[in-house]
Amino acid sequence: MTLIRLVPALVLAILVTACGKPETTAVEPLAIQSGTACSLDGMILADFPGPKAQIHYASGEPDFFCDTMEMFSIYLQPEQQKRITGIFTQDMAKENWDKPEGHWIDAKQAWFVVGSSRQGSMGHTIASFAERADADAFATQYGGKVYAFSEITPDIADLTGGANHDEHM
Numbered sequence: 001m002t003l004i005r006l007v008p009a010l011v012l013a014i015l016v017t018a019c020g021k022p023e024t025t026a027v028e029p030l031a032i033q034s035g036t037a038c039s040l041d042g043m044i045l046a047d048f049p050g051p052k053a054q055i056h057y058a059s060g061e062p063d064f065f066c067d068t069m070e071m072f073s074i075y076l077q078p079e080q081q082k083r084i085t086g087i088f089t090q091d092m093a094k095e096n097w098d099k100p101e102g103h104w105i106d107a108k109q110a111w112f113v114v115g116s117s118r119q120g121s122m123g124h125t126i127a128s129f130a131e132r133a134d135a136d137a138f139a140t141q142y143g144g145k146v147y148a149f150s151e152i153t154p155d156i157a158d159l160t161g162g163a164n165h166d167e168h169m
Helices: 002-018 068-075 132-142
Strands: 053-057 062-065 084-090 104-106 111-120 123-129 145-148
Touching: 053 068, 062 068, 068 084, 068 111, 068 123, 111 132, 123 132, 132 145
Parallel strands: none
Antiparallel strands: 053 062, 053 084, 084 104, 111 123, 111 145
């Protein structure tokens, strides 16, 4: 009788183990190449100042953005249906504002300064930092308000002041 009760428990244990989460490989940010273009407008990332961004999808294809404002505007779209596996921006405390090349950080863990006097590829941009203290120091020097990733709203990431109204493009 005990064997009859043990068999279903054993089968259940095997099924639960087999149905566990599949192993996933952590997504890593990709380096910007000389010809890496913005997925939104085709601009070459290396040609412009300010923090860049990249979003990685389950399909394996990333989107690159020449400006964090663009990244947020795409990420925050209600119709965004692609499964995101990673989202990265640059730590501007460690980067040259005029020629940022690396220092990629997880955007969801970053701190952002909105409303500073510093310009990115699309005009006003959202500066990104790995550490809150660096974001606070930047805001003290250049103005703006510090936000966590989850506090950025579609109203903040409004592109209507960017490429759509830039008479110099």
